[in-house]
């Protein structure tokens with residue numbers, strides 16, 4: 001059992017939670033994820049490691065209430081326990097060898113983008129962060145991202161905070177202004193990552209994205225997390241979750257992600273009632 005030692009609400013639907021998990025905290029790296037089960041009858045869900053403290057033996061996750069399990073998880077408080085907490089899983093993001101990187105996060109994807117930006121910053125790499133949200137009410141991690149970015153650009157769809165427009169507007173503007181990024185990391189909803197990849201492909205900039213498909217075992221056995229990359233089938237849990245965004249088949253990934261929508265909706269309705 002894994003104890004919750006900190007809980008913070010970042011916005012009405014996104015929660016920051018720190019868990020006591022010393023073995024994971026000792027090994028975790030940016031880009032990796034854990035799989036948890038809230039209780040013994042619960043489903044297994046993957047969540048990216050948003051932070052880790054080897055000295056305190058804690059791991060931070062940030063999640064959005066999007067279904068039954070995340071709603072259940074959000075009902076737990078400091079001092080409560082999570083049944084299973086397994087990791088670190090997946091390959092860490094390869095961050096070596098870059099001089100200047102644009103990290104682009106969309107919505108709760110900023111929770112995954114933040115540790116990448118932080119790791120790059122600690123390595124002495126110049127990092128621009130572009131963080132996009134629908135509006136100011138759902139903005140998260142502005143202070144944290146500002147601390148690790150050379151420049152932080154907040155974009156909101158309605159202009160209620162920062163600049164108005166999608167993250168791609170700012171990225172294009174920066175590239176046009178001569179920012180010579182040798183890598184772009186994009187993390188967020190699939191349509192956002194696809195839009196960033198279309199832009200960076202045109203500009204000839206290597207782009208890494210983090211895939212978050214349905215996962216079950218997280219160890220390469222069930223095939224649930226399969227995606228198509230460069231015409232080949234890959235398992236996001238063991239081959240990723242990071243992939244070359246210019247090689248990912250986004251249409252296939254979107255189709256697979258929506259397969260269980262009716263069941264997910266029913267489970268959430270049952271949980272609320």
Ligand code: FES
Nearest residue numbers: 216218222223237
């Ligand atoms: Fe089962 Fe990846 S989650 S193979």
